[in-house]
Amino acid sequence: DEDAAGASFAGQHDTYLNVRGEDAVLEAVARCRDSAISPGALAYRKQQGISVEDVKIGILVQQLVASDVSAIIFSHNPINKSPDELVINASWGLGESLVGGTVTPDTYVIRKSDLSVVSRQIAKKEQMTVMVPDGTKEVPVPKLLSEEPTLNDEQAIEMAQMAIKLEKATAYPVDIECAVAQGTLYLLQCRPITTL
Missing domain, CATH: 3.30.470.20 (ATP-grasp fold, B domain)
Known part of the structure; x- marks a missing residue:
């Protein structure tokens, strides 16, 4: 739901950068998942008229680009x-x-x-x-x-x-x-x- 056409969800779910090692990645994924049901994310869903009953989140793990x-x-x-x-x-x-x-x-x-x-x-x-x-x-x-x-x-x-x-x-x-x-x-x- 993060980028639904009518609601951006930008900033509503946690993002973790420069996570290193398998255990740390798994922990970051779990924290991302949990952020989908944070008070702020649930309030945003309600404000946008999106159900808070069956919350789902897709999590992307990608290599960090060391951007200039x-x-x-x-x-x-x-x-x-x-x-x-x-x-x-x-x-x-x-x-x-x-x-x-x-x-x-x-x-x-x-x-x-x-x-x-x-x-x-x-x-x-x-x-x-x-x-x-x-x-x-x-x-x-x-x-x-x-x-x-x-x-x-x-x-x-x-x-x-x-x-x-x-x-x-x-x-x-x-x-x-x-x-x-x-x-x-x-x-x-x-x-x-x-x-x-």
Whole structure:
């Protein structure tokens, strides 16, 4: 149910990054499963008109991408609702702080019809999430990177092209999480935009 068409469930279930070893993975899977019936997740279900009787959750275990940059892409502009614009929010490091809203990201607006960068707002990025041996940690962004753009235009356009393809393949506007590691773009998650 996490990404039902009318309800995103984003942030309602627990996510664990950089889990190492079989026992630790099994424990993280159990905690994810249990988060489906947490008070917050059950309240969200009720608010969305979704049954709380037979709660099911799918859990994905995937290799962690040691991202230099993380991004969230909306294939329709969620601010002005334009279907011909997409918005990319990007920040340094792993996506945990970006998704959790604890960082102010760079914002790129791309016109889909001609793949032009309509605007870019480069934020002063103060925090980033990095891997540590037992999980992840928020640390200060190095001063040299704090006010530097996280993406060049080529990277932003590559992300836009991916979002356009996913939107066409799914036949609905999409909310995408992705990462760039050593110059390679990785798709991490794709779900319907529920806020349009």
